[in-house]
Amino acid sequence: MALALEGSQALARTVALCRPQVVAAYPITPQTHIVEGIAKLVADGKLACEMVSVESEHSAASVALGAAVAGSRAYTASASQGILLMAEVLYDIAGLRIPLVMTCANRALSGPLNIWNDQQDSMSMRDSGWIQLYCATNQEAVDTTVQAFRIAERCELPVMVCVDGFTLTHTLEPLELPTAEQVDGFLPTYSFRHGLDPSDPRSLGTLVGPEHFTEVRHAHHQALMQAQAEIEQADADWAAVVGRHCGGLLEVRGDPDARLGILTLGSVLGTLEDAMDADPELPRARFIKLRSYRPFPAEALRKACEGLDHLIVLERALSPGSGGIVGPEVLTALVEMAEPPRVHNYAAGLGGRDLALDLYAKLTQAVLGAERPREFAIIDADLEMLPESDR
């Protein structure tokens, strides 16, 4: 039966069902509700887990790292500036191939100071070597969280579950939570073959010189590329348990015959789908929900783009001075197609700007009939607010 739950409370209960043995976190809006919920379950004696309150996000990530290496299933959550403060340790966790899971409750980065939703925080960790899975709904966030532990532990890679802050985390809606039996049957007891064991002493994280570092990096890259199969398998296997898919690496939705595609990450998808269905006068679109951003599923993406004339890549972050972040990667992946679509790259919804139903018309009107891609643009920017020199 569906329960009326706020996204973050549902995530707290889902993480608890995964039986983490150590959770370390420093509270930061909007993930606070998640770790608060877990802390309450621990305090109420409903979850056997060590909840470590730390003095910074750097320490939160460090505690999670240490706990996972010492043989505990570990979890943390953060967002925004917290992710930046964790950055050093996040690279360590990935480079040392440590399986743990964190939720990123996606949020803008300062400055100027802004507490609201966009995806600049997780995008800033794109190259850290973590698996990144983006969730379009709270139900996907619940199901992806369970899958993430299995993917992490099988691939020996950390997984960041990216959930739009506020837009998902603070929305109450009907959600199906799995049962303890379902999760227990899906997730084996935690084990990490490179963990530290006093009876078989060894070191982790020691100096690696030029004679080996390159190969370590190569192996890390290969592990991420190969994780694609595990991400798809975890989704298929979990769907066999609960009857719900999250879309594997990516999911094609909307009108399969449309010549116009729109690629999205995260929770904007439903608004665009509603906008298209509400107005039959508007052009039809095939939606590509990119769930796995790292590893980047180039082959699956090419297949999803077959038959498209135009592809809009819509992002909630940007690389100032260049343009989009995901857009250029999509373009690179599609170069190998015999007839690739024209790729148009836009950002929108930065720092919590509301993405309204009219976004769909705005996007489709911007590209249809275009002979070649227009320049990257923040499509919902109101240039009238700016002096002439900044437009």
Place this chain on the structure above:
Amino acid sequence: MLEIRIHGRGGQGNVVAAYLLAAAAIDGGRYAQAFPAFGAERRGAPVAAFVRIDEQPIRRRCQVREPTFLIVQDPALMEVPGTLSGLQAGGTVLVDGAEAGVDDSGDNEIVSIPATRLAMEHIGRPVPNTALLAAFITLTELMPLSGLIDALSERFKGPVLEKNRALVEAAAETVEAGRWREVAHGVGA
């Protein structure tokens, strides 16, 4: 789809009101969604929250710009630009006030109830949200009042729950049951 916008001030339980209403709808077998408009989170600042109720799963996640109903927790907010923004033709407003009353002189009917006063009498705190919800559910008959009591029982227990129950019953009596039933059912909810 039925869209509702709740206006209030920080500290008045705006988000809680939205969550309670959506939870009552979900428990009644409908789909619903509730979320706040995030702003400066400080006491007294004007804030808003949104509720959608439908028979179908709700996909959109944008803010509610053209609500059918407004619930306004502080009458002074009726004068603030933006409160009445986008209210649909035929849509209605439920507002906290000194006395119970109906103003149907304008394009949008306004029903007032003494929500804060009732809250003071029953729970001893000047928080109008629960009384307004009880009145709203009575006016629209979107669900039985017991749905609201059930949602409250997720948050309160024992004597506090009983006081809230009495508050719900008293607030429900201040309005005409089913007065907005047609409005609520005219938009697919």
